[in-house]
Amino acid sequence: MSSLEVRNLVKEFKVRNGLRSGTLRAVNDVSFTLEPGKTIALVGESGSGKSTVAKMISQLETPTTGEILLDGHPIGRRGRALSSYRHQVQMVFQDPFASLNPYHTVAHHLERPLRLHGVAQGDALEPAVHDLLERVNLTPPETYAVKRPHEMSGGQRQRVAIARALAPGARFLVADEPVSMLDVSIRLGVLNLLARLQREENLGVLYITHDLATARHFSDEIIVMFRGDIVERGPSDDVILNPQHDYTKTLLAAAPEPSRHGRLREEVRAELAAS
């Protein structure tokens, strides 16, 4: 069975405050299973530990305890095993302005992973690059392949970042706030692209965000984290429409909702009148 599973993941950081030192438990006993063709959203405010989970999955951090299993086997942390893991699990970062090298063309960004992961060589590179660009809707690919990051919009750059993650043949994508830096009208385009890839190419996506509305619409399951703990999880609509935990309710109340227009003003007026 193909899956990416995290089991009882714990991450502690050493913190020093003056002469005192201690440990901060950023992630406390987190477990979930990501399957191909499914999207799990990890939501929570800043500091809830969601990005630390992403970093452990992409092996940028080592868990203090707990394990990560790919297809039922503990993941390799070195050498060939690590590179085989990286073929299959890739990351898309928040800032498409910082994650692409300004000196290099789009083609360069895509050729490198294709070559390094042995997907394509020599003459096969160009068609492979064009194929990747088409998969992320950057068409015609010839025009985009020669561009440099500054010649593209944020949304286009993020599409390149997604293509780059797909290049090694990834089956799982960890997307850490992939659209929070993009303009609103572009966000849906990028999210719809991820949804299409998930559906058509059977990609498993871990969508990390603090935007509850897109988490609801673009994922099958939502996991709510608060200070390192999972406080609530379940099918997306259940979590959003019928939240159980107080923290989830707080998060939901804080999200802007157009249909509640004017409500905040009324609340504030009522509060002031009462005091």
Next chain:
Amino acid sequence: MTATTTAGPLSSPTHAEHVARLEPVLTARHVSIEYEVDPPVRAVDDVSLTLHRGEILGLAGESGCGKTTLAYGLNRLLKPPAILRSGEVTFHDANGHDIDVVSLTGDALRAFRWDKVSMVFQGAMNSLNPVISVRKQLGDVLTTHRPQMGKKERDARAAELLELVGVDPGRLDSFAHELSGGMRQRVMIAMAMALNPQVMIMDEPTTALDVVVQRGILREIMRLRERFNFAVVFITHDLPLLLEISDRIAVMRAGRIVELDTSESIYARAQHPYTRQLLDSFPSLTGDRGSFVRTGVTSDAANGEAS
């Protein structure tokens, strides 16, 4: 720009009724701002806008639509190559005098800025000076604009300001890096409020903050507005947020205001296709999924970047 777009923004009859009851505090008429590069870029194109006393006016639009440039124009903060090509900006002071903002120079301009119209800048999280304390930064505004104030008075005012925005006055001696993002933002708002301005321009004041902190700050802004009755120009691309907090919303696109209406009207019956497109770009939290979400059939809104 084609000739057909010279008409003013779309508004509903309700809007006219709403505005008729209000007293203006800042009026911009036919303002055009250009960036003098080759070829020149007209970032703000013939914009007329009236801000009323005590109202929150939302200015919505995407990156590059000219909303920040317009705000800088209203506050005379434009730096070359940006230049105010034409138009007038009038500030209607509470004491009955009108100030022609465009012609202000030297000391008169210095006295006007921050005292009458202050600003909370974009990326305010990083706008505090990292090497001086909060006390010094708040004091700086007061020493410049209220030279008659003594040190004791300044300290008292600084403490009072922090209290107003919900930060413990004990943090006066803290430096920016010792404060959380939300606290830094509150300090920036305290600084903008230091001189009791009649207008505050807030440029994406909560964009970099997470939702819970953002909500706290919005609440604070609304509360302070009720107390001190300043007018706010709130700039952001987050239309759902604007719908919640603003009295009126101006939707800007390519340097023009395409629609100007009360929040209620924008929410219920937006007239301009672009406004509807912006509204559609936000999936509703609790409502049904729009057809554009997850169907793979991308609407024009979602595909907009390609053009």
